[in-house]
Amino acid sequence: MKLAIDGGTPVRTTTLPYSRQWITEDDCEAVTRVLRSDWLTTGPMIDEFERTFADFTGAKHAVAVSNGTAALHAAMYAINIGPGDEVIVPTMTFAATANGVLFCGGTPVFCDCDTDTLLIDPTAVEAAITKNTKAICAVDYAGQPCDYDALRKIADERHLLLIADACHALGGCYRHRSVGFLADLSTFSFHPVKPMTTGEGGMITTDNKEFANRMRQFRNHCMTSSHRERHEQGSWEYEIRGLGWNYRLTDFQAALGLSQLKKIPRATHKRRQIAERYDTAFASLVGILPLKVCSEIAHAYHLYVIRIDANNLSVGRAEFFRALTAEGIGVNVHYIPVHLHPFYREHLKTKKGMYPNAESAYERILSLPIFAGMSEEDVNDVIAAVTKVWKAYKR
Numbered sequence: 001m002k003l004a005i006d007g008g009t010p011v012r013t014t015t016l017p018y019s020r021q022w023i024t025e026d027d028c029e030a031v032t033r034v035l036r037s038d039w040l041t042t043g044p045m046i047d048e049f050e051r052t053f054a055d056f057t058g059a060k061h062a063v064a065v066s067n068g069t070a071a072l073h074a075a076m077y078a079i080n081i082g083p084g085d086e087v088i089v090p091t092m093t094f095a096a097t098a099n100g101v102l103f104c105g106g107t108p109v110f111c112d113c114d115t116d117t118l119l120i121d122p123t124a125v126e127a128a129i130t131k132n133t134k135a136i137c138a139v140d141y142a143g144q145p146c147d148y149d150a151l152r153k154i155a156d157e158r159h160l161l162l163i164a165d166a167c168h169a170l171g172g173c174y175r176h177r178s179v180g181f182l183a184d185l186s187t188f189s190f191h192p193v194k195p196m197t198t199g200e201g202g203m204i205t206t207d208n209k210e211f212a213n214r215m216r217q218f219r220n221h222c223m224t225s226s227h228r229e230r231h232e233q234g235s236w237e238y239e240i241r242g243l244g245w246n247y248r249l250t251d252f253q254a255a256l257g258l259s260q261l262k263k264i265p266r267a268t269h270k271r272r273q274i275a276e277r278y279d280t281a282f283a284s285l286v287g288i289l290p291l292k293v294c295s296e297i298a299h300a301y302h303l304y305v306i307r308i309d310a311n312n313l314s315v316g317r318a319e320f321f322r323a324l325t326a327e328g329i330g331v332n333v334h335y336i337p338v339h340l341h342p343f344y345r346e347h348l349k350t351k352k353g354m355y356p357n358a359e360s361a362y363e364r365i366l367s368l369p370i371f372a373g374m375s376e377e378d379v380n381d382v383i384a385a386v387t388k389v390w391k392a393y394k395r
Contacts, residue, residue, distance in 0.1 A: 001388055004327050014328060015328050020192060031259075040250055042248060048254070049255075053180075053257070056264070057179065061207065063204045064203050064254060068194075070245070071203060072187050073099075073247070074215040075185045075187050075211075075215070078211040081106040085107070087135045088128050088135070089139070090111050090113055090138070092113040092139070092141060094335055098344070109130075110355060113358050116292035118142070119141050122147055129158055135161040136160055142303040142304070144294065145166075145173070145182065148162075148174050152183075162183040170196060170264060171264045172268075180205040185205070185206045186204065189202050190203070196264055198254070199253055219244070220247075221244040222243060223240055270374075272301055278368065278382070285387065287309040288308070289306060304367065307364040308364050320366065323393075340352060368386070
């Protein structure tokens with residue numbers, strides 16, 4: 001069958017995105033109720049969303065913020081990252097993981113990944129620790145929790161704090177422990193492509209009350225009280241005790257978050273079913289390699305990532321990407337290793353060759369569509385397109 005990129009008929013006439021939000025009528029109704037209320041921001045829905053989210057993850061505290069990057073920034077602020085402090089972060093991640101450290105004046109120290117899972121490599125973490133290291137920030141890449149027992153052991157032995165960038169992993173578990181309950185602080189994103197959405201939004205979970213209080217002030221200019229607290233107290237007074245940001249989430253976003261959170265078990269189950277179908281379909285396609293899934297974890301499957309093995313195909317990742325795109329499949333690449341971007345090369349003096357596992361993986365990886373709103377026909381189209389392109393390019 002002739003590939004669409006060569007003039008053939010595409011599998012789909014409209015592009016299927018790699019991910020998108022799953023919004024239903026009850027979500028719309030939840031938002032509308034708040035839009036008709038007296039409080040659009042700093043109101044009671046924020047408290048309810050935080051309590052419910054904390055209960056869902058098993059954490060004692062949850063702090064809502066305006067996006068996932070704000071969550072990472074607030075987490076670094078909570079643990080007093082500043083000039084001279086180092087935080088170990090994986091280079092196989094989005095830039096926000098490193099930027100949260102930089103925003104506070106600290107230095108992100110990049111770390112290589114495991115070749116099979118693309119998760120942060122605990123052995124590489126240990127080798128990156130210096131006298132200036134204050135924390136480890138692990139990323140649950142694609143929705144698979146990291147090896148938190150190994151990371152916790154390293155953190156405890158070296159008196160370091162452990163942060164989980166869990167923006168991909170809500171709904172996942174590690175050894176029967178929920179994501180959000182695996183580190184000293186865990187951060188989440190509610191961007192539309194994430195496991196749940198508030199449009200834009202984020203959350204940090206922690207068992208540490210002092211961290212939670214610092215983050216609540218930080219998201220509101222480091223003011224000692226919110227507008228609603230002053231309203232209830234009949235007061236106008238407040239103090240600013242630090243340099244904070246306006247990282248507030250609105251009440252109508254919180255209402256959407258509460259409605260979306262109820263869907264997490266169902267949405268996660270749906271993504272796992274899609275992943276199982278992909279696993280089965282691609283098992284016989286030599287040169288198409290899904291990432292390894294570790295035992296004793298429950299994968300959230302924010303992403304379904306395959307690796308293109310050019311040794312068994314006549315083309316590399318770039319050509320495979322273009323061919324699938326022409327077939328109407330909205331593939332993506334997650335991620336360009338952070339240390340390869342010009343900003344970090346200039347400011348952190350990173351260069352190609354420093355983290356070979358991540359660099360090698362980057363040249364091969366593709367993210368296929370996976371989201372809760374996909375239909376059976378959508379899944380069939382992805383499988384058909386990957387198989388079609390593979391047949392055209394197999395050696």
